[in-house]
Structure formats: structure tokens, C-alpha cells
Amino acid sequence: MSEQGRGLSSRVFHYLRAINAENIKEWKIELTYKPDFIRQFLEPFVYLFPYFLYGFALLGGRYSEHLRSMTGIGDMVAYTFIGYLFIGFLNTACWAMGFSLRKEQWFGTLETIFVAPVPRWVYVAGMALHSTCHQGLIMLIQAVAITTFFAIVLQTSGIFLALSAVLLMLLGLYGLGIVVAGLTIALKQWWVVSEALSTLIVVVTPIAYPLAVLPFVLRKVAMFLPTTYGIIGVRHFLLGENLAVSLPTIFLRLSLILVVWLSFGMLVFLIMDRYGRKRGSLSVY
Amino acid sequence: MWVIIEEVRKSFRILLAYPVEVVFWIFSPLLWVIPLVFQGKALIGAFSSTPFGSLAGTDEFIPYVLIGAIVSTYMFSAVWSMGNSFRDETYYGTLEHILSAPVQPGYILIGKGLYNSILSTSFVIVQLLICVFIFGLNITLAKIFPIFLFLFLLIVGLYGIGFMAAALTLLIKEAHGMLHMFEYVLFLFSPIRYPVEVNPITKAISVFIPLTYALIALRGLLLNIEFNFWKNSIILLAIDCTLLPLGLFVFRRIEKRTKTRGTLADY
Numbered sequence A: 001m002s003e004q005g006r007g008l009s010s011r012v013f014h015y016l017r018a019i020n021a022e023n024i025k026e027w028k029i030e031l032t033y034k035p036d037f038i039r040q041f042l043e044p045f046v047y048l049f050p051y052f053l054y055g056f057a058l059l060g061g062r063y064s065e066h067l068r069s070m071t072g073i074g075d076m077v078a079y080t081f082i083g084y085l086f087i088g089f090l091n092t093a094c095w096a097m098g099f100s101l102r103k104e105q106w107f108g109t110l111e112t113i114f115v116a117p118v119p120r121w122v123y124v125a126g127m128a129l130h131s132t133c134h135q136g137l138i139m140l141i142q143a144v145a146i147t148t149f150f151a152i153v154l155q156t157s158g159i160f161l162a163l164s165a166v167l168l169m170l171l172g173l174y175g176l177g178i179v180v181a182g183l184t185i186a187l188k189q190w191w192v193v194s195e196a197l198s199t200l201i202v203v204v205t206p207i208a209y210p211l212a213v214l215p216f217v218l219r220k221v222a223m224f225l226p227t228t229y230g231i232i233g234v235r236h237f238l239l240g241e242n243l244a245v246s247l248p249t250i251f252l253r254l255s256l257i258l259v260v261w262l263s264f265g266m267l268v269f270l271i272m273d274r275y276g277r278k279r280g281s282l283s284v285y
Numbered sequence B: 001m002w003v004i005i006e007e008v009r010k011s012f013r014i015l016l017a018y019p020v021e022v023v024f025w026i027f028s029p030l031l032w033v034i035p036l037v038f039q040g041k042a043l044i045g046a047f048s049s050t051p052f053g054s055l056a057g058t059d060e061f062i063p064y065v066l067i068g069a070i071v072s073t074y075m076f077s078a079v080w081s082m083g084n085s086f087r088d089e090t091y092y093g094t095l096e097h098i099l100s101a102p103v104q105p106g107y108i109l110i111g112k113g114l115y116n117s118i119l120s121t122s123f124v125i126v127q128l129l130i131c132v133f134i135f136g137l138n139i140t141l142a143k144i145f146p147i148f149l150f151l152f153l154l155i156v157g158l159y160g161i162g163f164m165a166a167a168l169t170l171l172i173k174e175a176h177g178m179l180h181m182f183e184y185v186l187f188l189f190s191p192i193r194y195p196v197e198v199n200p201i202t203k204a205i206s207v208f209i210p211l212t213y214a215l216i217a218l219r220g221l222l223l224n225i226e227f228n229f230w231k232n233s234i235i236l237l238a239i240d241c242t243l244l245p246l247g248l249f250v251f252r253r254i255e256k257r258t259k260t261r262g263t264l265a266d267y
Helices: A003-032 A034-059 A065-071 A076-107 A110-114 A120-149 A156-187 A190-204 A216-222 A226-239 A247-279 B002-016 B019-044 B050-056 B061-092 B095-099 B105-133 B141-172 B176-189 B200-206 B210-223 B229-261
Strands: none
Touching: A003 A034, A003 A120, A034 A076, A034 A120, A034 B019, A034 B050, A034 B061, A034 B176, A065 A076, A065 B019, A076 A110, A076 A120, A076 A156, A076 A190, A076 A226, A120 A156, A120 A247, A156 A190, A156 A226, A156 A247, A190 A216, A190 B019, A226 A247, B002 B019, B002 B105, B019 B061, B019 B105, B050 B061, B061 B095, B061 B105, B061 B141, B061 B176, B061 B210, B095 B105, B105 B141, B105 B229, B141 B176, B141 B210, B141 B229, B176 B200, B210 B229
16 A cells, blocks of 8 residues: 555544544433433433324324325324434434534533544534434334334335435435534524524424425425435335335435535535634634 | 512623524424424315314314414423523533522522513513414403413413422533423423323323413413313412422522532532
8 A cells, every 4th residue: 555545544544533532422421411311212202292192183083084195194193203203313413413512612622622633524523423323223212112102014125225315314414414513613502503494494394294285485495405305215115105206316316415415514614613713703602 | 689680681681692592582483383284284184173173172273383382482481491591500600609699599590580581471472473463363452461361370380390490400410401301291291282182191191280271271362262261270370389489499409409519510
């Protein structure tokens, strides 16, 4: 291997170690606050049930003929559950990644981290790795519990393609997480950005309803979100939802969105990072 | 009294340093209703549902959830904002200063409660005005006094819970997750989005939550659904008389405990 190649591989290894160190650090911090750690595994259930109960109140039961005529799925519980299960990754992007820098600021360690001999994106990538592992574990437990309790039957033959769609969606959402983390450097009060963005995405994404019920403008906006294609793709593979767009189009658009969102995220992050340091507002509360 | 006023003034000055937050809190409860409207449209294909009407007293589910969302502003304020009020002071590095000041910590707590009440009520008024002018909600002048009466009774009870939430953060420090969880539990078992009669468990637990009675009364007043005015007022009053002193008592005990154990400054 040439000198240049060795240098590059050692740098990549160095970055990967830093990413893993960040991941381990986050697990340690979370395990310090045990009640909060346990709570994170219970919360998705408490969050999900109001949507089921609302559906039960509207329908007087579990099945909707109108939903079946629009999507091919009549089971309101299964339809809503799959949507909300995978939208959990939105929280990963908006909250965990976006929250990461503000949290370091509260801990008084932001400046220390920013002078470490690794690029800043390595830090955000470490947070992404941690939150993906954590959220993945939460979702797995939630999926097993809900499918058992409500006797939801999933089409296991589509699991590989479903996971591929989720992976592309997740990478696209990382772009959003990087944007939020970057904006936090300049705007400080990170949660407003995070909450506003996630609320808007939750409204536009067809989580508990098909795209067809959205007004024209919101339907067009939904076409630019990775969550739209991720959710309808997963629901198609696992529950057999009728598709308004073809499968190759879903994967093509997800790939395009992921490139655009990740590039945009990195760009915003680098601009905000430079802006924050130039203005001297890095340590400002 | 001055301590309370100064605490309110300080909190407003901090809030105004982040003006985006104000805009967010006004619009977010209304935004949370939108997915429910679309979900309803997808499930029913219309904006009214007979099964919903047999449980809630009205077939129109949009005004029902809209009122629930607006009133839930108080729940978020009591649990989340009150719970985090002392944690925020830890982050600012000012917790030890304010708790070692020569005033009863209870006054600081009441100041924080008053600030959150004023803020939430302002948000609720703006939200109601949006509903009146944009969604055509009908509020006659005669209903304004009973509406404010029930809002007041609700605030008092919820801030009793809020005081306990503030104490919890002094005790277990990183309590924001627990507060979120508690908030979700209240959300699950109160008739904010759906009539609790839909499930026997939600119906049984909702009996202990002040939000249930306030929402029954406020929906009754705003949507002309039949309800028992005196029964709901008296139950809310009884809950207030229990929760407020209990909240103050719990806060005092825990504050003393953290000071005795020397864990006040712990992160």
C-alpha cells in the first residue's frame, strides 16, 4: 500500500474510533440516569395508544371500509402502527442529533469537544450511530409487543426490501439531523427548531393516513420528504398497501433525497459552525 | 410578594430572549390537531362520526380535538415547564443562588407557577381567537365568565401537579424524560383527543385527572354539549384543594432533603 493510502486508511480508522467513542460515551451517560433510560422504552407505547384510541372512537371498532378502499388495508391498528413505528427515526434525527450539541453546551463540554483533533461531523456521526442503535432497539421491542398484543400479521417476505427502504430513509433523515445540529450552534434554543420541523414532517408524512387525503400543496411537499417514501414503501412490503408511485420510483427518489439532504445538512452545519466561531457565539448561551 | 413579581419578571425576560419560542407555543397545539383531522378523514371519509358522537356527545370530531389541544396547553405548561423550571436554573448555574437567597423557596416556586399561568392563558386566548376568526368557533359573552372559571379551577389543580414535578427534578435531576412520560400518561388518560369512554381503563383512570372535568365543562360550554355544571365545578374544586397543598408540601420536603443531603448542586 502506498504512503498516501496508508495515511488515508489510518485517518479513516481514527475517525471510526472517534465515532465509536462518542457512541459509547452516550450509552454511559444514558445509563447513569436509569429511570430515564427505562422510560425511553415505555414511551413509544404511551405515544402510540392515543392514535389507536382515537381511531377506535371514530370507527367504533378496529376496521375501516373507507381506509380499505383507499389503501387496500382495512385494519386501522396495523396501518397506524407501521407508520408510527418507523417515524420513530424522525425523533432520532431531530431530537437526538439536533440535541447533541446543545447538551454538550449544558454540560460545559462543547468547546472541549470542538477543539478535539477530529472534524466536527465525526462528532455528529457518533451521535447518529448511537441514536440509531438506541432507537432501533426501542423499535424492535415495540414491534414485538404491539404485533403480539394486537395480533398483527406482517408479510415477512418483504422484510429485506422494507429494511432497505428504512435504511435509505434513515440516511436522508441524518441530513435533517445535521441541519438541526448546525442551526443549534447559531440559534441555541435547539428544541424549537427541532420540534417545529418534526411537527411539520409528521403532519405531511402519510403516517396514519394515505397521501390522498392531504390537500394538493401538502401532497407536493410530501414528495420531498424521505419519510413519505420510507413509510409507504415499508407499509407496502409489510402490509400490502396499494402504491400510488411505483417501487423503482420510490427507491430512486429516496436515493436522490438522501444525497440532497445529506449534502445540504453538511453545508448548513459547516456554515453555522464557521459562523458561530467567527462571531464568538459558540460559548454564548 | 416582591419575590413572586421579580421571579415573573425574570422569567419573561428570559423568554423574550428566545422570541421564536413564543410563536412556537401559540401555533403548535393547533398544528397537532391537523394529523388527527387527516386521520379522521382517512378512516371515516367525512368530518363527523356517529360512533364518536355516541361517546362524546357530538359527531363533529374536529372542534372536539381542537378544544382538547388548546386546553392541553395548560397540561404541558404545568408538567413540562414547571417540572423543568428548576432544572433550567441548574443549567444556567443559578440554582444554588436562588435557593440560598433569604426567601422561602415556596415563593420562588409560586412565582414560576404564576409566570407559567399567565403565559399559558395568553397562548390559550390567542388560540381561541384563531379558532373564532378562522374556524368559526362561536363564543358568546355570557360564556366567557364560566369558561374562565373552569380554566382557573384547572390551572390551580394542574399547578399542584406542577409543583410536584418541580420537586421531582430536584430529586432525580435528569427528569425531563420522566416528565415527558407523565405528560403522555395524562394525555392518554384524559379526554384531550378522544372520549375516554372508548376504553374502560382510560375511563377509570381519567376520574383522577383534573383535566377530565375541565374538558367536559369547557366542551359543554363551547360546543353546547349537555354537562353538569355544579358537579364538575365541585369536583375540580375538591381536586384543587387536595393537589395544591400536596404539591407545596412535597416540594418543601424534597427541597429540604436535597439541601440536607447536599445534592442540590449535583448534576
